[in-house]
Each structure stands twice: as C-alpha cells, then as structure tokens.
Amino acid sequence: MDTTIDQSAGRSDVRYTTTAQAFHWVTAALIFTVLPLAWVKVSMKDTSPSRGLHFTLHKSIGLTILALAAARLLRRAIYAPWGVGRGASP
Numbered sequence: 001m002d003t004t005i006d007q008s009a010g011r012s013d014v015r016y017t018t019t020a021q022a023f024h025w026v027t028a029a030l031i032f033t034v035l036p037l038a039w040v041k042v043s044m045k046d047t048s049p050s051r052g053l054h055f056t057l058h059k060s061i062g063l064t065i066l067a068l069a070a071a072r073l074l075r076r077a078i079y080a081p082w083g084v085g086r087g088a089s090p
C-alpha cells in the first residue's frame with residue numbers, strides 16, 4: 001500500500017499516493033467498461049456484424065487490465081507499503 005501522510009489542516013491521515021490511486025481508478029473504470037461489452041456480446045446473434053468489434057474491444061480492454069494489474073504488482077514490489085520495511089511491524 002503506497003501511502004503518504006497528509007499534513008493539511010493539522011491532520012495526519014495515511015493516504016495512497018496519487019499514482020496508486022490513478023492505477024486503482026483506471027483499472028476500475030476499465031473493468032466497468034469491459035463487463036457490459038461482454039454482456040452485450042453474449043446477447044448478440046452470431047450473425048450480427050458488430051459482434052466481432054465487441055469481441056475485439058473486450059479482448060483489448062481485458063489485456064489492458066492485465067497489463068495494469070502487472071504494473072501495479074511491479075510498483076508494489078518496488079515501493080514497499082507504508083510501515084513495511086521501515087521498522088514498523090505489519
């Protein structure tokens with residue numbers, strides 16, 4: 001968990017970094033995009049001309065989600081979560 005301490009207004013909230021939040025929300029948006037594509041494709045007739053387009057979009061977005069998940073794991077491996085490796089117990 002990549003975090004920073006927000007010192008604004010005298011608070012010491014532990015928050016995820018902007019990069020970690022961006023990874024999260026982009027992944028979530030893509031997941032919420034790919035699911036309706038799958039549902040629409042499944043309900044289409046086999047002879048529908050746009051079925052191939054839906055399938056291609058579904059695969060492309062799915063591979064993008066996979067790449068983002070791999071990037072998130074790599075980033076997590078490089079940047080230790082808050083407290084881990086800094087003398088604090090997990």
